[in-house]
Amino acid sequence: MTTPDTRPGIPTRGPQLTATQVWRQLQRSSFAVISYRTPAGDPRSSGVLYAAEGRRLYVVVATDSWKARHIAVDGRVAVTVPVRRGGLLSLLMPIPPATISFHGRATVRPAGEPEIGALPGRVARLLPTERRASSTIIEIAPEGRFATYGIGVSLQRMRHPAAARATVPVADR
Template sequence: MVTTIRHEWTRAGTASEGVPGAVVGNGRQPVAARLTSEQVWRRIAKASFAVVSYVTPAGQPRSSGVVYKVIGRRLYVAVAADSWKARHIAASGRVAVTVPVRRGGLLSLVAPIPPATVGFHAAAIVHPAGSPQVGPLLQEFGSLIPAERQTSGCVIEVVPEGAFLTYALGVPLRLMRDPAAASARVPVRQEASI
C-alpha cells in the first residue's frame, strides 16, 4: 500500500481573516508557517473568549472559559475575587491558554466549520480586588463583564511566553486536514508592561 501526502501552498490568508497583505505561496514553506507575531496578536485581540487551563494546589488539572481583553501584549481576565480561578492560578502563577478563532464567514452559518486556534503558555499574575491596578483595568472591559463585577472583581494578568502554537490560522479550509500545512509556531515577542 502506498500513501501519498500532498501539500498545497497558497497565500497566508485574506484581509477578511485579518491577514492584511496576504502573500502568495512560494512552494518552500507551509502556509501557516509564514504567520507573523503581529498577525497572531491581531487575531487574539479581535476575539474575547478563551479557555484557560491551570493546575489546582492538589495537582488536579482544570480549565475554564473566560472573557478577556488584550491591552498591549497581555491578556487581562476579570474573575470573581473568591473564585477557584483566582485562588488556583494565584497559587501556581502558570496557565495554558487556547483562543478559538472563528472562521468560515457566511459558510459557518450552514456548515459546521471548526475554529482556528491559538494556544500558548503564560505567566499569570492575580491582582486582588481593590488593588490600584484593578480599577482602571476593569473599566477597560466595558460591556464584556457585568457592572457589579467591575467594582468587586479581581484581574488575572496573562503574559504569554515563548511561542504561539496555531492551527488553521490564515489557512484555507481545505488545508485544515493537513496538520503540517495548518500548524505553526510563532514567537510571542513580548512588549513592556503598561
C-alpha cells in the same frame, strides 16, 4: 512521531506568521479556555472572556472563584483561544475553529487593584461598575511561542495539518 503527507497537491508547510499577526487576532477575539492546576495538582480548565491589551490578556473573575484562588498558587497557565471561521458557510457544514494556544505567567490582581481608571479601555469594559469591589483581574503574559492552527490559511488548507499549523514567538524580533 508523524511524518508530513507528501502526496501531490498536499501542502507540507504551514503559514509564515508574525507575532503581530497573532496578537491582532487575539485582540479581535474575546473568549478563551484557560487551564491551570489546583493546589492539589489536579488539572482544571475554564472558559473565560478576556481583553487583549499591550501584549497581555486580562480576565475578570470573582474574587472567591476557583480561578482566582488556584491560579494565584503558582501562576502557570495554558490558554487556548478558538477563532471562529467560515462565516455563513459554517451554518451549513461543521467547520472547526482555528486556534491560538500558548502557556504563560498569570498574575492575580486583588479587587480594587489597580484603580479602574488606570485600566486600559478594553479591560475596564470587562469589569462592570457593580462588580468592581468583588472582582479580581488576572493578567496573563504569554511566554515562549504561540502554537496556531488555521490562522492565516484558507479553509481548504485547514484540512491539512501540516499546512494549517504554525509556531510563532510571542514577540517579533
